Amino acid sequence: MPIDHHARGRILRAARNLRGKPYDHDHRDQTWRDTQAEPAAFDCSTFICRVAMDALGYPLGVLADSARWLLDELHVVDAPRPGDLVGYCRLADPAERRRGHDLVWHVMMYLGNGDVIGACDLAGEVTVRPLEYEDHHGDRQWQLITAPFLELRPR
Secondary structure, X not given: OOOOHHHHHHHHHHHHHOOOOEEOOOOOOOHHHOOOOOOOOEOHHHHHHHHXXXXXXXXXXXXXXXXXXXXXXXXXXXXXXXXXXXXXXXXXXXXXXXXXXXXXXXXXXXEEOOEEEEEEOOOOEEEEEEOOOOHHHOOOOOEEXXXXXXOOOOO
């Protein structure tokens, strides 16, 4: 089912309302799960899950708080529209490989005009970035993912 412009507006407002929240470097903060309280911090996937909960009324547990899961489960589109997810993976650096990771997955949300918003470890917070940022990491495999999250299989 295509997402309507009202839903896209709610998604973008929810995302912008979280701008400036700290990045969860240890990926352990769980405050994002409680929609009745202010979240303390986000990683890239918990930011997307919270936006879906706030903007679209998703119950906790419909989306997995994993960038790789989000990229595997959502539908690829040809070009992003505001409110769509933009995901990429890159080869892990030596420290990440020692922790058992071959690839590093990341998701942001497309704002339009070549910008994305999301929880960014490099900035240390939820921030707005150009779609193609930090290109010194090498080629990124961008995947453009449609926003409504409406055709997901329950996890």
